[in-house]
Every structure is written in structure tokens, then in C-alpha cells.
Amino acid sequence: MNDFSAAIALPAAITTQFKDWEARGFDADRCPMRNILDRIGDKWTMLVLMALAVEPRRFGMLMRVVPDISKRMLTQTLRLLERDGLITRHVFATTPPSVEYRLSPLGCSVLEPLHALAQWAEANFASITFARARYDDGLGRTDP
Amino acid sequence: MNDFSAAIALPAAITTQFKDWEARGFDADRCPMRNILDRIGDKWTMLVLMALAVEPRRFGMLMRVVPDISKRMLTQTLRLLERDGLITRHVFATTPPSVEYRLSPLGCSVLEPLHALAQWAEANFASITFARARYDDGLGRTDP
DNA sequence: CGGCATCCGAATAGATACTG
DNA sequence: CAGTATCTATTCGGATGCCG
Numbered sequence: 257m258n259d260f261s262a263a264i265a266l267p268a269a270i271t272t273q274f275k276d277w278e279a280r281g282f283d284a285d286r287c288p289m290r291n292i293l294d295r296i297g298d299k300w301t302m303l304v305l306m307a308l309a310v311e312p313r314r315f316g317m318l319m320r321v322v323p324d325i326s327k328r329m330l331t332q333t334l335r336l337l338e339r340d341g342l343i344t345r346h347v348f349a350t351t352p353p354s355v356e357y358r359l360s361p362l363g364c365s366v367l368e369p370l371h372a373l374a375q376w377a378e379a380n381f382a383s384i385t386f387a388r389a390r391y392d393d394g395l396g397r398t399d400p
Numbered sequence: 401m402n403d404f405s406a407a408i409a410l411p412a413a414i415t416t417q418f419k420d421w422e423a424r425g426f427d428a429d430r431c432p433m434r435n436i437l438d439r440i441g442d443k444w445t446m447l448v449l450m451a452l453a454v455e456p457r458r459f460g461m462l463m464r465v466v467p468d469i470s471k472r473m474l475t476q477t478l479r480l481l482e483r484d485g486l487i488t489r490h491v492f493a494t495t496p497p498s499v500e501y502r503l504s505p506l507g508c509s510v511l512e513p514l515h516a517l518a519q520w521a522e523a524n525f526a527s528i529t530f531a532r533a534r535y536d537d538g539l540g541r542t543d544p
Numbered sequence: 545c546g547g548c549a550t551c552c553g554a555a556t557a558g559a560t561a562c563t564g
Numbered sequence: 565c566a567g568t569a570t571c572t573a574t575t576c577g578g579a580t581g582c583c584g
Contacts, residue, residue: 372513372516550580558571
């Protein structure tokens with residue numbers, strides 16, 4: 257009844273949503289949330305999406321702007337995003353060939369909730385860092 | 401100028417945010433977004449958070465309600481969430497002992513942007529599934 | 545009941561070399 | 565330039581067993 261009181265102020269939609277997933281057996285193939293988290297949650301996807309949000313970019317440019325990514329992982333990340341319809345791929349028959357990637361409307365639209373999440377992360381990062389330091393000092397066990 | 405036009409309608413805040421990360425060198429330790437994605441993006445965290453959003457739960461109950469999770473992974477997930485201050489742990493000295501987990505106010509607050517993301521996923525899952533089927537049929541290469 | 549410690553196979557991702 | 569292919573190092577996660 258203490259600090260959980262904040263939870264009951266949450267939209268009941270969240271509870272509804274969980275029960276919805278539960279009813280479907282949480283099957284990863286059928287659960288949209290697990291689907292997109294599998295994609296967004298990996299090491300590089302978010303950075304690639306953000307880089308493309310700034311402007312369309314070519315493969316080599318993405319290599320330069322996304323720090324430390326390998327060609328292998330960039331290719332894989334782009335393929336998965338293209339497969340999901342979040343980005344489109346445009347080949348120009350120049351020599352040497354150039355390939356440009358850009359966000360699709362769908363890819364653009366996902367940036368909105370992602371931006372909200374980024375805002376939350378920014379706003380609460382200090383709290384998290386503090387909690388971590390506390391926990392690591394052995395004082396963090398909430399109820400020891 | 402075609403389907404990227406939607407992107408330039410996005411709040412410039414996204415571009416700003418990316419450049420912000422860029423300026424900090426994308427250091428994962430200092431980038432809040434990469435921090436929380438590392439946590440949220442793993443296999444179980446989201447499901448545990450959602451389960452706790454419904455109501456506070458004990459360890460054994462979480463085992464039952466989160467499908468297929470092992471004790472090992474549940475423990476690890478709970479520890480990391482506790483360390484980050486998103487959940488609290490409450491020990492009751494009964495016999496046998498019982499331990500209850502509940503969302504902290506911080507943990508509650510993150511559910512809001514996560515719910516927005518879940519809503520997006522729900523609303524666009526059909527588009528994604530369609531795009532995947534198209535791609536897998538070999539018709540998907542956007543510009544071949 | 546609620547863990548922790550250990551082991552091991554599976555999945556991930558980096559490095560490197562080669563190609564149209 | 566924009567990839568593909570292969571190999572290897574690391575990480576992740578499931579199974580098992582033990583304990584207060």
C-alpha cells in the first residue's frame with residue numbers, strides 16, 4: 257500500500273495488455289511487443305534507426321556514423337529492418353555502386369514511441385545511476 | 401523526397417537527440433537509452449515488469465505467471481531490476497520464507513513509455529508481418 | 545520457498561579474407 | 565563501394581544440484 261500506490265494509478269490498460277498477452281500464451285511469434293523488442297532491443301538497431309532519422313544515408317556513411325559497428329553487423333541489422341518494412345533500400349547503378357537506406361513511413365512512426373522512451377531514459381538516468389551505486393555499496397537490498 | 405518526407409515531419413528533437421549521443425561518443429555507460437534498452441531489451445525483463453504492473457507478486461508466483469522462465473533467469477532479472485531501482489524486494493520472515501516484489505515509483509513510471517511502444521507494436525504488427533512475408537517471398541527487396 | 549553455484553550447449557557478435 | 569563467407573571468441577541461457 258506504500259510505494260505501490262503509484263502503480264494503481266497507472267492506466268488499467270497495462271494490466272489489460274498483460275492479460276491479453278497471457279491469454280495468447282505469450283507466444284513470441286504472436287506477441288507484437290516481444291517481436292519489436294527482439295528487434296529494437298539488440299545492440300545496433302536503435303542506433304541505426306536514429307542515424308537514419310537524421311537523414312537517408314549510404315552504407316559507408318552508416319559505418320562511419322555508428323560507432324564500432326562491423327560491416328557484418330551493419331548488413332544484418334539493415335536486412336532485418338528492411339525485412340520488417342522499417343527501412344527501404346535504394347540502389348544507384350553508379351560505379352562504384354552506391355546504396356542508400358532511408359526510413360519508411362512505418363520506420364518513421366516507430367520513432368515517436370522510441371523517442372518517448374529515450375526521453376524517459378534521459379530524465380531518469382540519474383535516479384538509476386544513484387540506485388545502482390547504492391545497491392553496489394551493499395545498501396541497496398530493499399528489505400534486508 | 402518520396403517516402404522520407406514523413407521523416408522530416410518528425411520532431412527535430414530526434415535528430416537533436418542522436419547528435420547528442422554522437423557528441424558523447426555513444427558510450428554505452430553514459431548513454432541512457434542504450435542503458436535501458438540493454439535492460440528492457442533482454443528476454444524476460446519486459447514480461448516481469450508487466451507481471452508486476454498487474455500486482456505485487458512473490459517469486460513463486462512470478463515463476464508461474466511468466467511462461468517458461470527458469471529460476472536462474474528470474475533471479476537474475478529481478479536482481480538487475482532491483483539494482484536499477486525499478487522494483488523493490490520485501491522479505492517476510494514466515495516459514496517457509498516468502499519474498500514479494502513490487503514496482504517502485506520509478507518502475508511504474510517507465511511503464512508509460514513502454515505502454516506507448518506496446519500500443520505501436522499492436523497497431524502495426526499486421527504491417528510488419530505483411531512486410532516480412534513479402535520479403536521472404538523474394539519480392540521484398542525494395543529497389544532491386 | 546527462494547534462492548546460489550556450476551556446467552554446458554546454443555546463440556551472438558567480432559575479425560578476417562574474399563568478391564562483383 | 566557494398567557487400568558475402570568463414571572462423572572464432574564471447575555471451576547467454578537452460579539444466580541440474582545444493583542450501584538455509
